[in-house]
Amino acid sequence: MTAPVLDVRDLKVTFSTREGLVTAVDGVSFSVDAGEVMGLVGESGSGKSVTGLAVLGLIDPPGRIAAGSITVKGRELVGLPEKALQKVRGKDVAMIFQDPMTTLNPVLRIDTQMIEAIRAHEAVSEKAARERARDALAKVGIPSPDERLSAYPNQFSGGMRQRVAIATALLNRPAVLVADEPTTALDVTIQAQILAEVQKLCAETGTALVWITHDLSVIAGLADKVAVMYAGRVVEEGMVADVLERPIHPYTAGLIGSVPSRNKRGRPLAQIPGMTPQLSKLPPGCPFAPRCFNATEPCHGIRPERTPYPGGRAARCHNPLNVPAADAARELAP
Amino acid sequence: MLVYLIRRIGQSLLVIAVMAFLVFLAVYAVGDPVAILANPEANQAELDAIAARLGLDRPIWEQFGIFVWNALQGDLGTSFVYSESALKVIIERLPATMELAFVALLLSILIGVPLGVIAGLKPDSLVGRSIMSTSILGFSLPNFWIGLMLILLFAVELRWLPASGRGETVEVLGVHLSMFTWNGLSHLLLPAITLALYKSSLVIRIAQAGTREVMLQDYVRFARAKGLSSRRIVFVHVLKNMLIPVVTVLGLELGSMIAFAVVTETVFSYPGMGKLLIDSINRLDRPIVVAYLMLTVFIFVIINLVVDLLYAAIDPRVRLSEAKG
Numbered sequence: 001m002t003a004p005v006l007d008v009r010d011l012k013v014t015f016s017t018r019e020g021l022v023t024a025v026d027g028v029s030f031s032v033d034a035g036e037v038m039g040l041v042g043e044s045g046s047g048k049s050v051t052g053l054a055v056l057g058l059i060d061p062p063g064r065i066a067a068g069s070i071t072v073k074g075r076e077l078v079g080l081p082e083k084a085l086q087k088v089r090g091k092d093v094a095m096i097f098q099d100p101m102t103t104l105n106p107v108l109r110i111d112t113q114m115i116e117a118i119r120a121h122e123a124v125s126e127k128a129a130r131e132r133a134r135d136a137l138a139k140v141g142i143p144s145p146d147e148r149l150s151a152y153p154n155q156f157s158g159g160m161r162q163r164v165a166i167a168t169a170l171l172n173r174p175a176v177l178v179a180d181e182p183t184t185a186l187d188v189t190i191q192a193q194i195l196a197e198v199q200k201l202c203a204e205t206g207t208a209l210v211w212i213t214h215d216l217s218v219i220a221g222l223a224d225k226v227a228v229m230y231a232g233r234v235v236e237e238g239m240v241a242d243v244l245e246r247p248i249h250p251y252t253a254g255l256i257g258s259v260p261s262r263n264k265r266g267r268p269l270a271q272i273p274g275m276t277p278q279l280s281k282l283p284p285g286c287p288f289a290p291r292c293f294n295a296t297e298p299c300h301g302i303r304p305e306r307t308p309y310p311g312g313r314a315a316r317c318h319n320p321l322n323v324p325a326a327d328a329a330r331e332l333a334p
Numbered sequence: 335m336l337v338y339l340i341r342r343i344g345q346s347l348l349v350i351a352v353m354a355f356l357v358f359l360a361v362y363a364v365g366d367p368v369a370i371l372a373n374p375e376a377n378q379a380e381l382d383a384i385a386a387r388l389g390l391d392r393p394i395w396e397q398f399g400i401f402v403w404n405a406l407q408g409d410l411g412t413s414f415v416y417s418e419s420a421l422k423v424i425i426e427r428l429p430a431t432m433e434l435a436f437v438a439l440l441l442s443i444l445i446g447v448p449l450g451v452i453a454g455l456k457p458d459s460l461v462g463r464s465i466m467s468t469s470i471l472g473f474s475l476p477n478f479w480i481g482l483m484l485i486l487l488f489a490v491e492l493r494w495l496p497a498s499g500r501g502e503t504v505e506v507l508g509v510h511l512s513m514f515t516w517n518g519l520s521h522l523l524l525p526a527i528t529l530a531l532y533k534s535s536l537v538i539r540i541a542q543a544g545t546r547e548v549m550l551q552d553y554v555r556f557a558r559a560k561g562l563s564s565r566r567i568v569f570v571h572v573l574k575n576m577l578i579p580v581v582t583v584l585g586l587e588l589g590s591m592i593a594f595a596v597v598t599e600t601v602f603s604y605p606g607m608g609k610l611l612i613d614s615i616n617r618l619d620r621p622i623v624v625a626y627l628m629l630t631v632f633i634f635v636i637i638n639l640v641v642d643l644l645y646a647a648i649d650p651r652v653r654l655s656e657a658k659g
């Protein structure tokens with residue numbers, strides 16, 4: 001087995017706020033291989049973006065990586081000085097963000113913003129960089145890329161801007177791309193197109209893709225594996241098909257219940273009752289306990305540990321819903 | 335862009351026309367210049383003769399008509415005191431004031447933008463806080479007091495710089511300028527610093543707020559995610575966005591700089607338009623006052639126009655949306 005391109009171990013990110021120290025990401029671990037797609041799912045505030053930013057070394061004060069390790073192609077990133085991180089960002093790990101309307105600098109032309117991304121990492125001529133930028137734009141389906149290079153961001157639609165951002169992020173063929181809900185702000189049809197394109201581009205270059213979303217249905221068609229986050233922790237992980245079909249954690253089951261799908265049309269969307277907890281006021285036991293239909297006495301007092309299950313799965317729950325049988329898992333295993 | 339330009343020029347002309355009317359009305363209501371100009375023992379017939387010579391015996395609307403007609407031909411009246419074209423008298427002093435305002439503007443940019451950016455990048459650091467507290471001082475100290483203190487320190491105590499007047503000038507493109515001679519520059523420095531101190535504080539605050547805001551924008555985060563150096567992020571991504579509010583405010587402030595120069599010029603006995611205005615108000619030299627106000631309005635309008643064009647040049651969003659509209 002080859003070593004994973006991205007390996008995150010026991011990552012802990014804290015923010016010092018007025019209410020005290022908030023642990024936004026608490027002991028998160030996952031790994032992604034070259035060409036693999038991992039979905040990072042969870043409700044708002046569960047720590048998905050903070051995890052993604054941590055991978056790029058973009059946690060700013062008052063936040064900091066308090067513990068854990070992040071390796072990309074075997075190289076440790078936690079603790080690297082800013083200068084060294086700048087060499088990694090955009091070269092080994094790239095990131096695209098949620099809102100395409102604000103992700104490009106409004107006063108700089110597209111060519112400026114793309115060429116600088118190449119020349120920050122490689123000593124190539126302006127002309128060569130420009131050609132690469134043009135090819136990248138053509139690849140993400142932007143018509144007449146030569147002309148569009150000298151346009152400003154506000155001359156593009158939201159979908160087109162996100163394509164430009166994707167093209168820019170992939171200019172240096174990064175080993176890892178973190179996509180933080182890049183389609184959430186877009187039309188459904190454009191979402192699907194962009195999803196397919198990113199998937200195709202990453203497969204071509206063998207880029208490991210971490211796709212952050214709060215929408216499990218997006219993950220279903222896109223990802224190989226999935227990590228479900230709740231209150232800063234990964235509460236369930238496994239291959240997408242397994243997790244979606246037979247969720248172990250009640251929270252995952254709740255998320256699946258809230259996915260609109262064809263056979264449930266007309267029925268109201270199942271919502272997980274209650275609110276996402278405040279990180280500074282987490283209950284002592286399972287953070288999901290106040291909202292969980294399956295909660296029992298121990299849930300309120302004892303924090304569930306990460307428990308591995310057959311088939312490369314794991315979950316944090318005292319009362320797992322579907323416990324995969326060991327032999328069934330053996331059949332699935334390659 | 336052309337449509338935008340034409341529309342902006344149209345608006346500017348309208349502003350000038352309205353201001354002409356207001357200025358004329360306001361000044362007409364002040365004092366009786368005949369009484370000041372005439373010999374104290376003059377009889378009524380002599381007073382009438384002076385009034386007739388100056389055109390002051392005609393009804394006000396007729397005077398305004400004549401004023402507008404002459405103004406359109408570039409004649410804003412003849413100074414009662416200098417017996418010369420009012421505009422000419424003012425324009426002779428214009429380069430001195432413009433030079434003062436320009437040097438002060440330059441100083442406030444050179445001081446304000448770098449300090450503001452530094453304070454904006456590290457708002458919680460000791461340096462950042464010190465810059466911001468010092469800028470409050472620059473805001474609250476009165477202009478004339480700063481001028482007097484500078485004179486005391488640099489002219490009286492240290493004797494490094496002259497306390498008053500304008501230095502040697504050289505002719506550049508037919509205009510007498512003093513900022514290209516040592517002597518001229520040494521005369522210009524103190525009044526320019528006086529005038530610039532308040533403005534640099536303003537620039538520091540705008541630049542600091544702008545930098546802080548821009549640093550939080552998604553596009554800065556994306557720029558960082560691309561692996562750009564901090565220097566490139568600050569000098570290319572942040573500076574250009576941050577300069578938009580700075581240019582806007584400074585443009586408007588250039589006008590007020592010329593107006594503020596009235597006080598500074600008086601303190602430093604600097605022979606510019608501002609000092610001329612004060613002298614003319616004391617002598618009720620109405621045409622000079624009217625011409626001064628008209629010229630100031632004109633300058634304000636031109637500055638606004640230039641700022642808008644500059645703005646469009648920095649910010650493509652203005653350019654493009656205006657072209658469509």
Ligand SMILES: Nc1ncnc2c1ncn2[C@@H]1O[C@H](COP(=O)(O)OP(=O)(O)OP(=O)(O)O)[C@@H](O)[C@H]1O
Pocket residue numbers: 015017022024042043044045046047048049050051062063214279
């Ligand atoms: N700059 C910050 N200062 C203080 N706390 C922060 C900061 N950034 C994030 N947090 C904390 O981290 C938590 C997780 O935030 P994060 O942005 O990762 O959520 P998310 O899962 O991406 O949610 P969303 O779906 O809304 O994007 C927040 O609820 C907040 O408490």
Ligand code: SF4
Pocket residue numbers: 249250251286287288289290292293294295296299304316317318319320
């Ligand atoms: S540990 Fe208990 S409360 Fe938490 S998810 Fe499992 S059943 Fe629900």
Ligand SMILES: [Mg+2]
Pocket residue numbers: 048049050180
């Ligand atoms: Mg987020």
